[in-house]
């Protein structure tokens with residue numbers, strides 16, 4: 001397959017792609033106030049408020065719109081966060097005694113936000129109060145609707161292997177949203193490609209709750225798509241031999257899946273280390289083909 005994989009800022013690189021050439025956009029953008037991917041300065045996810053993040057993310061996808069075929073599908077996985085959680089991820093890096101080891105600390109400092117982003121917003125006792133689940137995915141989906149995108153599904157990606165969190169006053173979060181947007185009422189969709197066997201022996205619609213384990217990769221990559229999730233989306237959302245675009249390629253999951261399923265992948269990634277990792281992963285997955 002003649003894939004186009006480049007390292008750089010998607011907002012610049014996309015200008016090299018012909019208009020109306022993409023069948024399917026599938027991606028997971030940086031979440032708000034979670035990780036540092038590109039030095040932390042003014043990168044997507046580092047905005048001071050959820051509102052600024054949602055608006056910038058919607059601006060980003062509006063800029064991708066001219067490159068989509070009118071029949072295209074867009075699947076976007078966006079994560080949520082709690083106000084005042086200090087961007088969370090420390091709990092993943094504590095040892096059995098509850099201490100953060102030096103190696104874990106360095107990893108966190110390199111890959112997660114160290115700046116206290118959320119406390120910059122004053123608590124207001126309403127939306128902005130500690131422990132508040134911010135509903136960022138819903139706010140994003142509504143913003144996209146306001147801008148004219150047609151929302152077809154709010155798919156729940158349930159993660160059966162999610163490690164229990166240490167929280168004691170709420171339930172452990174075990175799912176994320178994957179929004180399915182289209183541009184027009186008539187669009188490409190191959191439901192047959194993803195039907196599952198029903199209890200009556202007939203093939204049926206798989207429904208909008210997908211139980212798929214997270215898939216850890218080697219190295220410092222913690223926010224990767226499981227290949228199964230992308231496979232399901234590529235199969236129903238793009239024709240055989242079609243063009244699939246991931247504007248936040250990360251470790252190259254979409255690229256690897258596209259090669260396997262006979263789709264052409266366009267993928268852009270701003271972080272050189274992730275880009276190199278994706279190259280290596282792709283080579284390993286296909287035994288050296290990269291044409």
Ligand SMILES: C[S@@+](CC[C@H](N)C(=O)[O-])C[C@H]1O[C@@H](n2cnc3c(N)ncnc32)[C@H](O)[C@@H]1O
Nearest residue numbers: 009010030037224225248250251253269270271
């Ligand atoms: C959540 S990760 C994507 C993970 C990916 N789905 C995978 O399976 O590995 C988001 C990625 O977007 C990249 N990124 C952020 N801003 C970007 C931009 N403006 N252009 C290109 N890539 C960007 C980050 O470096 C990061 O690797």
